[in-house]
Amino acid sequence: MGRLNNGPNGGFSGKAGSFIGYNWKGGSYIRGLPRIKKNRQPTPGQLAARAKFAYLNMWLKKMPDIMAITFRSYSPKMTGMMASYSCNAGNVLGDYPDFQINFPAFMISHGELSGADNPTVSCDDDCTLTYNWEWLSGHQKASSKDACLLLAIIPETGSIYASFESTRYANTARLKIAKEQVGKVAEVYLSFVSFDRLKCSKSQYLGQVVLT
Template sequence: MAVFKNGPNGSFSGKVGSVVGYKWKGLDVIRGLPRKSQKPRSEARLANEQAMKLIMGALKSLKIFIRTGFRQAAEPLNMTAFNLALSINKKQAIKGEYPNLEIDWTKFMVSRGPLPGLEEATATWTDTGLHICWQDNTGTDQAYGTDNLSILVYVHERDIWIPFLNETTRDAGECSLPAPEKWKGTEVEVFLSFISFGSELVSDSTHVHVSSVGA
């Protein structure tokens, strides 16, 4: 991709020959059109494509949350929040060998930022739902008791994400999430992120794995 300002032919939009011009974040940019290759795809390329598909599949339902969760980290890099989330998770949250790649949920992230995150977080199933506890670290750096806690729960059995946005605050130290019978007690991945008042700052997300009841 090339960026130009008042070049010899000025800015343009659309396809011209083998390049296409368009606006991106207020900049005039051009890029070449992709060329079809006749070479067979290497295993490394196939592994890269599988990793991309896995992460895209995990993030596609979280686009609205990702816009806030990665916005602050993405802005100085001139990247979109979604593209940064995709890049980070593709690099660090894939495990295994092709063609048996899978997501490493312990390294998967739904937010990145300088706000202090959760400490000593735990999650367990109860008779009514999912109970989550953490240590109140109000006063640490920029941590305030009024920071909002948002929670994303990935339900393996149903392959769905359940959002609990602004569920409670940092100083609460615990919360209980209701769970319908159709996924209560099953294996889930829990991701927790603090967002400051006004959504100006976010924390790195914290992951907690919860096994299915009786497993």
């Protein structure tokens, strides 16, 4: 039995016949119940789609707290994790069951803030990534107080290192990587987040760096 919300002209919640009413992020929605067919085997296409989703989710679920901030403005109807999946669904390469992330196209943030000018990254001998960029104060969608999001993905070990360090005005920041990653290749990203954590820039891929 469903329940009417705000009278006969409002949405309803609960189950009514073959429909389910529910509320999500301030909106009222309705969907039909799925038709259940017993003993139905998934098609090869369905298996591939599920495996692709699981592979991408394996990477995204390593950084849910970051995605909650960096994809906050992507869509008001989505959580950060949902938005990060929507943004990166096309960045999985390969055929089932051999998938890989297209790291140059992979996004760790999305928004309207300005990115970095002439960003570079290098690795010191103590396995620390040093980021450098230029701060040009003429950008309207940027503030000297914007925080830097430094992020490195190590595909070989499945490790992710991230830190909100320094500010846009500093023109430099460092990300410490564990010593056991020496010799591995890091996929490196830079993004900016507003002081109130409500706005982000689109992430910038800075390339691959061999950790030393």
